[in-house]
Amino acid sequence: MPTAKTLAGVLATLLAGLAGPAAQAEGQTEAIPPTANLSATWRAASRLGYAPTPAWPQAAASPRAWALQQLDAAYAASKRPPTLPAELAGINAPLGDIARSFQAERETRRSARQTPKPGMAAAADAAAGNEKFSREMAQGAAAWRLMSCSDPALENPLLARMTEFWFNHLNVFVGKGPVRPFVGHYEINVIRAHALGRFEDLLLASAKHPAMLFYLDQAQSNSRGLNENYARELMELHTLGVNSGYTQKDVRELARILTGWTVNLKDGEGFRFAERLHDKEGKVLLGRTFGNESVAEGEEAIRYLARRPETARRVATRLATFFVADKPPPALVARLAAVFTDTQGDLRAVMRSLIESPEFWAKDNQLFKTPLDFACSALAAAGGVRDRRDIGQTLGFLAQAGQPMHGWQTPDGYKTDANTWLAPEALTRRADYAMGLAQRTAEPAYLNAFFSVATRERIAQEPAQMRTGLMLASPDFMRK
Amino acid sequence: MNSNNSSSPRSLQRRSLLGIGALSALSALSLAAPGVWAQAAPGLNNGRLVVVFLRGAYDGLSAFVPYADKDYYALRPNIAIAAPDGTAQTAIKLDKTFALHPALAPLLPLWQQGVLGFVPAAGLPAPNRSHFDAQYQMEIAQSGKTSSAPGWLNTTAGIGRAGAGGAVALGVGEANPAILAGQAAAVRLIPRGQSAERTGVLANDKTRQALMDLYGGDDKLSEAFRQGAGSRMQSAQELTEQRSARAEKMAQDSKRMADRMLDRDGTPANLQALNAQMLAASNGAADPVGLQLDAQHLGTLMRNDRKLRLGFLSAGGWDTHANQGAATGQLANNLGNLARGIAQLRQDFAEPGDVVVVMSEFGRTSAENGTRGTDHGFGNAMWLMGNRVAGGRWHGAWTGLGQLNEGRDLPAHHDYRAVLAQVLRGAFAFGDSQLAEVLPGAKWDKRLDGIFNKA
Numbered sequence: 016m017p018t019a020k021t022l023a024g025v026l027a028t029l030l031a032g033l034a035g036p037a038a039q040a041e042g043q044t045e046a047i048p049p050t051a052n053l054s055a056t057w058r059a060a061s062r063l064g065y066a067p068t069p070a071w072p073q074a075a076a077s078p079r080a081w082a083l084q085q086l087d088a089a090y091a092a093s094k095r096p097p098t099l100p101a102e103l104a105g106i107n108a109p110l111g112d113i114a115r116s117f118q119a120e121r122e123t124r125r126s127a128r129q130t131p132k133p134g135m136a137a138a139a140d141a142a143a144g145n146e147k148f149s150r151e152m153a154q155g156a157a158a159w160r161l162m163s164c165s166d167p168a169l170e171n172p173l174l175a176r177m178t179e180f181w182f183n184h185l186n187v188f189v190g191k192g193p194v195r196p197f198v199g200h201y202e203i204n205v206i207r208a209h210a211l212g213r214f215e216d217l218l219l220a221s222a223k224h225p226a227m228l229f230y231l232d233q234a235q236s237n238s239r240g241l242n243e244n245y246a247r248e249l250m251e252l253h254t255l256g257v258n259s260g261y262t263q264k265d266v267r268e269l270a271r272i273l274t275g276w277t278v279n280l281k282d283g284e285g286f287r288f289a290e291r292l293h294d295k296e297g298k299v300l301l302g303r304t305f306g307n308e309s310v311a312e313g314e315e316a317i318r319y320l321a322r323r324p325e326t327a328r329r330v331a332t333r334l335a336t337f338f339v340a341d342k343p344p345p346a347l348v349a350r351l352a353a354v355f356t357d358t359q360g361d362l363r364a365v366m367r368s369l370i371e372s373p374e375f376w377a378k379d380n381q382l383f384k385t386p387l388d389f390a391c392s393a394l395a396a397a398g399g400v401r402d403r404r405d406i407g408q409t410l411g412f413l414a415q416a417g418q419p420m421h422g423w424q425t426p427d428g429y430k431t432d433a434n435t436w437l438a439p440e441a442l443t444r445r446a447d448y449a450m451g452l453a454q455r456t457a458e459p460a461y462l463n464a465f466f467s468v469a470t471r472e473r474i475a476q477e478p479a480q481m482r483t484g485l486m487l488a489s490p491d492f493m494r495k
Numbered sequence: 496m497n498s499n500n501s502s503s504p505r506s507l508q509r510r511s512l513l514g515i516g517a518l519s520a521l522s523a524l525s526l527a528a529p530g531v532w533a534q535a536a537p538g539l540n541n542g543r544l545v546v547v548f549l550r551g552a553y554d555g556l557s558a559f560v561p562y563a564d565k566d567y568y569a570l571r572p573n574i575a576i577a578a579p580d581g582t583a584q585t586a587i588k589l590d591k592t593f594a595l596h597p598a599l600a601p602l603l604p605l606w607q608q609g610v611l612g613f614v615p616a617a618g619l620p621a622p623n624r625s626h627f628d629a630q631y632q633m634e635i636a637q638s639g640k641t642s643s644a645p646g647w648l649n650t651t652a653g654i655g656r657a658g659a660g661g662a663v664a665l666g667v668g669e670a671n672p673a674i675l676a677g678q679a680a681a682v683r684l685i686p687r688g689q690s691a692e693r694t695g696v697l698a699n700d701k702t703r704q705a706l707m708d709l710y711g712g713d714d715k716l717s718e719a720f721r722q723g724a725g726s727r728m729q730s731a732q733e734l735t736e737q738r739s740a741r742a743e744k745m746a747q748d749s750k751r752m753a754d755r756m757l758d759r760d761g762t763p764a765n766l767q768a769l770n771a772q773m774l775a776a777s778n779g780a781a782d783p784v785g786l787q788l789d790a791q792h793l794g795t796l797m798r799n800d801r802k803l804r805l806g807f808l809s810a811g812g813w814d815t816h817a818n819q820g821a822a823t824g825q826l827a828n829n830l831g832n833l834a835r836g837i838a839q840l841r842q843d844f845a846e847p848g849d850v851v852v853v854m855s856e857f858g859r860t861s862a863e864n865g866t867r868g869t870d871h872g873f874g875n876a877m878w879l880m881g882n883r884v885a886g887g888r889w890h891g892a893w894t895g896l897g898q899l900n901e902g903r904d905l906p907a908h909h910d911y912r913a914v915l916a917q918v919l920r921g922a923f924a925f926g927d928s929q930l931a932e933v934l935p936g937a938k939w940d941k942r943l944d945g946i947f948n949k950a
Contacts, residue, residue, distance in 0.1 A: 232816045240865010244816040257628045415690050417670035427627045435671045438684050439723025447695035473708050
C-alpha cells in the first residue's frame with residue numbers, strides 16, 4: 016500500500032475536485048452524503064479498518080474493489096509475523112521464554128510471602144516490583160493493540176479489525192493474574208494468525224493457549240475435580256450460543272471430555288494433555304458418544320461444535336452485527352451462515368461474502384463508534400501512536416469509558432451497539448480525549464471531505480489549535 | 496427442616512380476615528391482598544429504590560452461612576466459612592440458622608438495628624446457568640425472554656410520568672446497563688470512580704460553546720450530547736462540593752479535637768498524629784474507593800436532585816470457579832468491598848421509604864468443585880435494607896442443603912420478581928396494575944408478605 020507521502024499530489028488534486036459536491040451536503044449526518052463514493056469510502060475505511068487515512072482517494076475510486084483487495088492483503092499479512100517495534104518484541108517471545116519468566120516471577124512472589132517483610136514494605140513489594148514482568152507484558156500487549164489499530168504502516172487495518180473481533184469473541188481478561196503475561200502472545204499467535212483462516216483452527220488454538228486455559232479455569236479441571244467454566248462458555252459463547260439446545264448434562268459431559276487439558280509452562284509448549292488427569296469413562300455430548308481417545312477426543316469435540324449449524328448462525332450473526340448493523344438483516348445472516356457451512360468455516364470466504372453484500376453498503380445500516388473505534392480512529396487521524404503519552408491517555412480513556420483494553424472481565428466480550436455506547440455523559444468524555452490528543456496533532460485536513468458543511472464551517476471559525484480537537488470530537492466523526 | 500420465618504400466625508390471621516387465606520400461596524397479582532400502602536397513592540414519591548447488582552453470580556452460601564447445617568460443611572470441605580466461635584476467622588452469628596461472612600462485619604449493626612434482612616433462596620423461575628442470559632432476564636424482569644425489552648428500572652421510572660422531563664433514575668458505573676435501558680424515562684449515567692467529579696473540556700467556555708454548536712441539531716446524537724453536557728456539569732459540581740464539604744468537616748473535627756486536648760493538659764497536640772488517628776478510625780480510608788465511592792456519588796446526587804428516585808450500582812468479579820477462599824481470599828475481599836458500599840448507602844438512604852436491594856443472576860453450586868471454587872448454580876440470597884424492611888431476620892422458605900435442585904444447587908423457593916414486587920409495593924405503594932407493568936407475568940408470593948413492616 017503506497018504511503019501518504021507518495022500520494023500527496025494525487026490527494027491535493029482529488030480534494031480540489033471534491034470541493035464542489037461536498038458543498039451540497041446538509042447539516043445532518045444522516046443526510047445523503049455528497050457523493051456515494053465518499054460515503055462508501057468512509058464506511059469501508061471505518062468498518063474494515065478504523066478511519067480513512069490521507070491515502071483515502073485511492074480507495075474512493077472503487078470502495079468495494081478496495082475493500083476486497085484489503086481482504087486479500089489482510090489474509091496475506093496474517094500469515095506473516097507482525098511488525099512489532101523492537102521495544103515490544105517481548106510480548107511475542109517464544110512461549111517457553113514467557114512461561115519461564117512468569118514461573119520465576121511466581122517463585123519470587125512465593126518466597127517473598129514465606130519470608131514476609133514488615134507491613135508496608137511487603138505490601139509495596141507485592142503491588143509493584145514482584146510482578147513487573149507480568150505488568151509490562153500486559154502493558155506491551157495493550158500498546159500494540161493501539162499501534163496496530165491506528166497505523167497502516169505497522170498493521171493492515173482490516174487485520175487489526177479482525178483481530179479485535181475475534182479477540183472479543185474468544186475473550187480473555189488481563190486482570191486475571193496468570194493471563195497477564197500471555198495476553199500479547201495469545202492475541203498475535205492465536206487470534207491474529209487465524210483471524211481469516213478456518214474457524215475450527217482458531218477455536219482449537221484458543222483452547223490450547225495458556226491465556227484461555229487460565230482464564231476459564233480449564234487448566235485446573237481434571238477427572239477428580241471437574242470445573243465446568245470453559246466447557247460451558249465454549250458452547251454458550253464460542254460456538255453454539257445460549258438456548259441452542261444443549262443441557263447442563265452436556266456441559267458436564269464436555270467438561271469431562273476436556274479433563275486433562277492443561278498448561279505446560281516448563282517445556283514451553285503452553286499446552287499439555289495430562290493423560291492421568293483425563294476422565295476415561297464414556298461420554299455423550301449432544302447425543303454423540305465419545306470414547307476414551309485421550310487428547311484427540313477433546314479435539315474432535317471442539318471440531319464437532321465448530322461445525323454445527325448453530326455455530327455457523329452464531330458466528331454469522333456476530334459478524335453481521337459487528338460490521339453491518341446493530342440489528343443485522345436476517346437475509347444477510349442466513350447467507351453468511353450458509354457460506355460458513357459450505358466452506359467449513361473459512362473466515363476469509365465469509366468476510367468476502369459480507370463485503371460483497373449490498374447490506375454492507377446500504378445507507379440505512381448505520382453503526383455508531385464504540386469507545387475503542389473512536390479512540391483508534393482518532394489516533395489514526397493523528398498519524399498513529401507517537402509516544403507514551405498517547406498510549407497512557409488512550410488506555411485511560413478506554414478504561415473510563417467502560418471498554419478497557421483486554422480488560423473485559425467476562426467471556427461474553429463487550430457489546431458494540433449504539434444502545435450500549437451512545438450515552439449522554441459518555442459522549443462528552445469523548446470530547447475530553449479528542450481535545451487532549453489534538454494538542455500534539457497536526458490538523459487532519461483530509462477529513463474535511465467527509466464532514467458536513469455545517470460541521471466544517473463551525474470548526475473553521477476557531478483558531479488552529481482548537482480545530483483538530485473539534486474535528487475529532489464532532490458528530491460526523493462518531494459514526495462509522 | 497422446613498421453616499417459613501416470616502409468616503407469623505398473626506399475619507396469617509390477618510390474611511384470612513381479608514378473605515384470601517384459602518387461596519394458594521402463589522396468586523396472580525390481580526388477586527394480591529390490598530397491602531397497607533395501598534391507601535397511599537401509588538407513585539415514586541413514596542420512597543426511593545437502589546438496586547445493587549452483583550454480576551457474575553456471588554456465592555450467597557458464603558455471605559449468609561448456614562452454619563448449623565451439617566451438609567454445608569460436608570459439601571464444602573475446603574471453602575466453608577467456619578461456624579461462629581467469636582473469633583475473626585469465623586462467621587458472625589445472626590440467628591440459629593445463619594451467620595454472616597466475617598468480611599461483612601460492617602453490616603452487623605444494620606442487622607441488629609433491624610433494617611437489614613434477606614431472602615436466602617430466591618432466583619429465576621427455572622435454572623439458567625448462563626451469566627449473560629440470566630442477568631439479562633433479571634434486568635428486563637421477564638424470564639425465558641432473550642429478545643429486546645426495556646429494563647425494569649426504566650419501566651419503573653416511567654410509571655406515572657408520561658411525558659415528564661428530567662431523569663428519575665441514576666446509574667453509576669456501567670456504560671448503559673440493560674436494567675436502565677428503555678424509552679419510558681430518561682436516565683442519568685455517570686462513570687465509576689473519581690472521574691465522575693470532573694468537568695473536563697466543558698469547563699472551557701469557548702470549547703463548550705463550539706461543541707454545543709456542533710451538536711446543535713435535533714438528531715438523537717446531538718440531543719444526547721447536549722443533555723450529557725448539562726448533566727455532567729451538574730454532577731461534577733455537586734460531587735466536588737460534597738468532597739470539599741467533607742474535607743472541611745474533617746479539618747474542623749481534628750482542630751476541635753486538638754483544641755480540646757490543648758484545653759485539658761495545656762500542651763499543644765500533634766495535629767499530624769491526630770489526623771492519622773482519625774484516618775485509622777475510618778479504616779484507613781481517607782477517601783472511599785471502589786463501590787463505596789460509587790455509592791457515595793449515588794447518594795450525593797440523589798440527595799441533591801429529589802426527582803431522582805431510582806439508583807443503580809453494580810459490582811463484578813463474583814464468578815469464583817477456582818480458589819475462592821474462605822474467611823480470607825478473593826471472595827472475602829470482594830465481600831468486604833461490598834459491605835463498605837452497602838454501609839455507605841445506608842448513610843444516604845435512611846429515609847422512611849428508602850429501600851436497597853442486592854441481587855445476583857443466580858447462586859453457585861452448594862458443593863465446592865475440584866478447584867476449591869464453585870460452579871454455576873440456581874437459588875441465591877437477595878438482600879433488603881431500609882427502615883420499612885422487617886430486618887434482623889430472614890424471610891421466605893429455607894430447606895437447608897439436604898434437598899438440592901438437580902442434586903447440586905440451592906433451590907430457588909421464591910421467584911426474584913416476587914421479592915421485587917414486595918419491594919416496589921413497600922417503597923412506592925405500587926398497586927397491581929403498576930406491578931404488572933414493571934414485572935410482567937410475575938405472581939404475588941404471600942409467603943413473603945412479612946418482608947416489610949406494617950406501617
